[in-house]
Amino acid sequence: NPQLFGAVVALSPGSILAPGHIDPRQQLFIAHGRSDRILSFANTSNAIVPELRRRGASVTFRPIAGDHEVDPKVLDEALDFALGLQAQPHAPTSNPK
Numbered sequence: 001n002p003q004l005f006g007a008v009v010a011l012s013p014g015s016i017l018a019p020g021h022i023d024p025r026q027q028l029f030i031a032h033g034r035s036d037r038i039l040s041f042a043n044t045s046n047a048i049v050p051e052l053r054r055r056g057a058s059v060t061f062r063p064i065a066g067d068h069e070v071d072p073k074v075l076d077e078a079l080d081f082a083l084g085l086q087a088q089p090h091a092p093t094s095n096p097k
Contacts, residue, residue: 002026007082011070014039016048022057029081031062031074038068 002023010016010030032044041063049061060081064074 009078009082012036012039012068022055024056024058028057028059029078031064033064033066036068
């Protein structure tokens with residue numbers, strides 16, 4: 001429902017059920033571990049992502065090292081993506097005297 005959700009995050013997806021029409025304004029973020037023993041990385045990288053792109057979806061795909069797990073940095077990236085946040089440099093903190 002692109003009117004309600006401007007972004008969708010899928011972490012290690014196993015399959016998709018794409019609607020008949022994909023709104024290209026809705027952004028998709030997909031991350032999957034290259035060594036995933038639970039759900040096939042090859043299925044995501046060779047079938048799911050290309051099919052979504054072929055149908056006009058805007059897909060950001062992050063292959064990650066590891067098994068069926070999510071790296072905390074990738075999770076942060078996915079949440080920032082979904083919330084429309086840009087990475088901000090952290091300002092140095094000072095200790096008050």
